Amino acid sequence: MTEPRIVRRDELSEFYIGERCHVVEHWNSADDASVSVARIRVAPGTTTQLHRLRGTAERYLIQSGFGRIEIGGLAPAELGPGDTAFIPADTAQRIANPGDGDLVFLAICTPRFVPECYENLEAQDA
Template sequence: MTPIWFIPASGLPEFFTTERCHITELHNAAESPEASLAVARVEPGITTQLHALTGVTERYIVRKGEGLVEIGGVTQKLRAGDSAVILAGVAQRITNTGTDDLEFYCLCTPRFVPECYKNLEESC
């Protein structure tokens, strides 16, 4: 019998999003609604879509590369080891300013669901 706390690997490969980045979901399950964890990969020279997450706080934890994050209209350089906390509903995007891929963890609380994503470029 499988324990109730066990969540098997999804086996989903990395996928490209309309947000202009690649995502690998490490943990995102209805059985664990408190949080989700993914790795985002942004190619050199690319800026992700300006967006906000309704009802979800997101944390970026950079593991590789360098970039410029914009949160609520304020920009900050990020590099490996740096983190940024993005409160629910706040506009955000990130630009890869390096020559290699920018990779960062995306820790969301509660967990990310597509319905929370709000594209802020549609009205621009």
């Protein structure tokens, strides 16, 4: 059973991943496997890697900046602060930042994100 606790955000914990974005893990714990929450930062002029999360649904909640998202068979869509995109499990996705400032959003995954669920689809694009 999970005990109550408070986790303090540490801005210094931001790290860069090969998906072409920066991540701060706010919540990702094996003893709460039902959900994870991360802050994602995409630099101006950057498009994240085309990928999917096997068995994991994801929501992007835009905090600041603007993005252009591609999700499965949907037409690309513009997103801004306050917008949320739902990405079903096993669905191809990527987001571009065409703006001059950082694109920042929360990525909320159910069940929680684990590296083994990530599948790079760019190699299949070639």
